[in-house]
Amino acid sequence: MASPLFFTSAPPFPDDVPVAQIARISLEKLANKDAQEAKAVFDACTSLGFFLLDLRGNSVGEELIKDVDAALEATGETMDIGPRRENALHSTYAQMLFWGIMKTKNGKPDRCEFYVVTQDDILHNPSRFCIKDDDPFHTHPFPNPPPIESRRHHLEGFVNRGQYAITLVLRAFSTQLGLPENIFRERMQPDQSSGTIIRLIRSAPSLTPEEKRTGLVAHTDYGSITLLANVTGGLQVLRPDADPSDERGWEYVKPEPGCLIVNIADAMVQWTGGVLRSNMHRVNFVPGTQALVPRHSVALLVRPQMDTRMSRIVGGRIPLVSEDGEDKAKRAEELKGLSAIVWERRKAMALREGRDIMKSRGGRALQPLAAV
Numbered sequence: 162m163a164s165p166l167f168f169t170s171a172p173p174f175p176d177d178v179p180v181a182q183i184a185r186i187s188l189e190k191l192a193n194k195d196a197q198e199a200k201a202v203f204d205a206c207t208s209l210g211f212f213l214l215d216l217r218g219n220s221v222g223e224e225l226i227k228d229v230d231a232a233l234e235a236t237g238e239t240m241d242i243g244p245r246r247e248n249a250l251h252s253t254y255a256q257m258l259f260w261g262i263m264k265t266k267n268g269k270p271d272r273c274e275f276y277v278v279t280q281d282d283i284l285h286n287p288s289r290f291c292i293k294d295d296d297p298f299h300t301h302p303f304p305n306p307p308p309i310e311s312r313r314h315h316l317e318g319f320v321n322r323g324q325y326a327i328t329l330v331l332r333a334f335s336t337q338l339g340l341p342e343n344i345f346r347e348r349m350q351p352d353q354s355s356g357t358i359i360r361l362i363r364s365a366p367s368l369t370p371e372e373k374r375t376g377l378v379a380h381t382d383y384g385s386i387t388l389l390a391n392v393t394g395g396l397q398v399l400r401p402d403a404d405p406s407d408e409r410g411w412e413y414v415k416p417e418p419g420c421l422i423v424n425i426a427d428a429m430v431q432w433t434g435g436v437l438r439s440n441m442h443r444v445n446f447v448p449g450t451q452a453l454v455p456r457h458s459v460a461l462l463v464r465p466q467m468d469t470r471m472s473r474i475v476g477g478r479i480p481l482v483s484e485d486g487e488d489k490a491k492r493a494e495e496l497k498g499l500s501a502i503v504w505e506r507r508k509a510m511a512l513r514e515g516r517d518i519m520k521s522r523g524g525r526a527l528q529p530l531a532a533v
């Protein structure tokens with residue numbers, strides 16, 4: 162999350178709005194292999210699937226806070242020159258990947274506009290998005306709009322330092338699951354082509370009753386893990402026991418200075434056989450006087466590297482596929498595993514065509530550590 166100074170650029174989050182109870186995890190403690198912190202982050206990610214990562218007091222984390230400030234600044238400036246077109250939903254392949262407007266349930270433009278920067282562009286990897294020879298992604302580095310290009314070193318910092326933080330979180334999961342330290346990281350190495358992106362998001366102020374509606378539809382993230390930074394509220398998580406159609410189950414997440422919001426996404430559920438939890442979330446209207454200003458949000462959506470397999474990990478405390486009692490064909494498919502690129506495309510298509518039933522996944526109970 163942004164620095165305390167950046168937080169003064171918007172009205173404060175109201176103190177009379179109920180907020181979700183979210184674990185606060187210290188990056189510095191994870192860096193020091195603090196066993197209690199490793200358990201706390203694992204518990205948070207097997208129950209709610211969200212936690213706050215406090216970057217303060219860690220040298221990489223302190224630099225990351227500055228990168229986040231710069232990325233949030235770039236968001237507003239980028240959207241100012243972006244095409245907020247009614248037809249953006251049907252724009253060309255290239256435009257669709259870079260500029261976009263989210264769709265509402267009835268197909269109309271939602272209250273979020275966004276711009277996407279790929280990790281492959283920022284880190285000079287061969288691009289995962291090159292499908293046709295004339296794809297603009299062949300250009301390296303990709304010419305993003307000036308507000309982004311002028312802060313390229315900060316976006317590089319955001320990716321590299323964000324990935325460092327993720328390495329520490331993944332290491333905690335591995336130790337808690339009794340698996341080799343690198344088992345998750347080797348499936349999503351930053352220097353390998355992947356669908357990992359930075360999404361810069363803006364929503365207009367929500368002043369009128371008509372504007373006080375959902376800004377980004379309820380979803381789970383289909384990658385592996387997401388880092389999120391914003392100053393204004395609006396993000397809501399679904400309580401684990403709640404029905405998405407019941408408004409009372411949705412709780413605001415209060416942005417905290419110096420902290421990132423982190424959430425587990427679908428690939429981690431897949432690899433762990435449902436142990437880690439990918440929780441539904443959405444962006445609702447901004448509460449209180451924060452609604453007077455545009456909402457800016459920056460997400461690092463980390464996704465599996467293109468060539469990795471999506472089969473369930475075998476080992477440690479991960480439940481065996483054979484314990485699931487599902488039909489033979491499904492079991493065989495899960496053991497063989499699709500490549501990440503095919504798995505991801507299937508998910509994206511299902512989402513676009515409305516075939517994916519949106520629901521939180523994972524959170525499966527585990528045997529206690531001592532019993533393994």
Ligand SMILES: O=C(O)CCC(=O)C(=O)O
Nearest residue numbers: 360362382396444458460
């Ligand atoms: O802007 C936010 O707070 C949430 C964004 C989000 O959920 C996403 O980009 O997947």
Ligand SMILES: [Fe+2]
Nearest residue numbers: 380381382442
């Ligand atoms: Fe999301």
